[in-house]
Amino acid sequence: MLTARRRATASAAAALAGALLLASCGGSDSGGSSDAKTLRLWHYEAPNSAMGAAWTAAVKEFEANHPGVKVKFEEKSFEQIQKTAPMALNSSDAPDLLEYNKGNATAGLLSKQGLLTDLTAEVTARGWDKLMSPGVRTTSQYDTDGVMGSGKWYGVTDYAEYTMIYFNKDLFAKYRVPEPKTFDDLVTAMDTFVENDVTPLANAGAEYLAQQYLYQLALSKADRSWVDTYELYDGKADFHDAAWTYAAETFADWVKKGYIGKSSTSAKAEDAGVSFLQGKAPILFSGSWWYGRFQDEATFDWGTTLWPGSDLTLGSGGNLWVVPKSAKNKELAYDFIDITLSKKIQNLLGEKGGVPVAADTAAVTDPKAKELIDHFNTLSGRDGLAFYPDWPVPGFYDVLVSETQKLITGSEKPDDYLDSLQKAYDKGVPKR
Template structure:
């Protein structure tokens, strides 16, 4: 359930959007002639998703003579920061990619800004193509909490986090591939001994908080995740899992596994440091996989975080249809094409994690490994979503507080107190 504070915040956003609509002369600027599908997404053109969606656009236009897709490039930050205002105006696209979770798609669904896709999901069979773990982020209840209720988005790929490691650097220093957390810490000790910072990290964005969340997950179970993400019980940031995560993360900074200077580093910089062969280890998502395939010029591999059944991961970002979309049927058709075998197989062979591909059609060896590891994680119910999802605004809190852990300006206990306070402001605890 959501707090009164969050309901009032949501109402304020709706009110501000209503004022915007009035300023724009209202949201109904005339019906579409059905010849253009306005589409927003923020995938890079060389990423697995970008390649697949570009092919889907070609397929769509071939199947809809006289209709053109007007793709408008938007960054993740642009969509994240302006979605509520834009979707409440006459400038809303017909279909867009949007982040999943309570604090994002869930909040927009609660505000009435997204189209209910429940009937289309059943009619077109999307509900049958998605596994239970992936489907969680498609549905939201009346409070905007994921996991049940109406369909407001469709993920046509999945994602999960893993350990990327530079095999050449491991060989250079005579270090074996880690099979356990003990092996991993021993490997990091060895790199530090050789004056090499083991972990690529980005304190200014999502990467650092995902390291910390993974440490917590290694001491957690599914009920812990459900309490935290779905409000199915009380979340205590001073429990064994969170305490272990915060103290271990701070200890890793002291030991030199994580550079203090990484507090201001962005994810792109961390990823590039791995691509350039400077960082031997990077823990991040499958969204990097295709890029590493095309840009890394050394031998590298991946493995799931050792000694943990859980890892950050979920269905991918959602295709959502704004309430003010003028071409909803065309939008549904486009989603359907991205769920087709042709597009799903292409996605899989380009380094993505498809949700409805033909397993025999995936021929790239690295892609096979990527999908196999996802199936292992998903098969043990190990997708644990992401740390910033539970409440609106929590992402920024996690960034700023985790930066303090990296710089040493805040101790683990104070860090956990800050998270508890922010979390409690955004969620009614049962």
């Protein structure tokens, strides 16, 4: 996202994550030595997400293996890191390790600017490269132009992610709507909900969700070469081609039909997730990063399905662990990454509803967690991970947010919307 994932965590969730992690660190001071080393860690996962739970366990494991070393987790939201990381990493106050968004416009840009540590030697020595499939490792490597897919390793992920349709089975049953197995089923379901004064789709115009709905619509009319042209500059991207045109026109039409509420223009991802959790919105299209939280908090029966009628969906290796060039304790950072890739932590991540890259899948027993991993294997088997819409060029995330908001309010027509995207994209594509 988000800047594929935009992984949404509200400030309250981030604060709670910080409180939990700090609590987990508090008893490990080995006598409170004032000269004990500290590993400063930033991430923005909710404490009851799969990654949040796994990394909390990793902190405990790390401190047990490193007597006298404390992990200092510093509360940051996704948006904070997204907007301030370049400045923070270019200062003496950089953390030792942080979660950062993958893609050309984010991790790629920082690698090009010389702000990230080249991890290639460490990756090879510790065998991390052997744990990742080609599709997952794509976003960990960047060339001298900051373009993903080849070159040096500037980040390491310990999970994968992808998008899917989450649906409230209780609401579908209440309105006698069949669970969506085809795209026509999805449209019929949305029509039925609108007829009953229920806005079908949870949406967030102020953050990543809205643009991801639109990108998925484009992907349903696209193929791998289209993705490579757009994301990897393998050709010239045309925002007035059949896929983008269909996406923009269909999205605008869905707003008119009431599938997407105009009131969602200023909503954030957290608002969309909460509307689904509260049973207000029967359908949410978003990422696997919500899975563990929904398992933990949902009080109704819910299910998932891949976007019907499309071989491609948004997804990739997960956000990256990156080590700032100016980090003071790089070896400790490498050790922490290594622990997050251990079987113990990977199996926990899978059990909690994540998509691990190095788990013993037979050790994952939860039925919903198994379903999540099975869906991912289906996508991987058909080369279906198509990355995220804001990745290609720096600043494109903000452009997509503001322009897609205009589609929701109706202040911009689809053709003008696509003109704006083309202009911003062309301006940012590196000369190669």
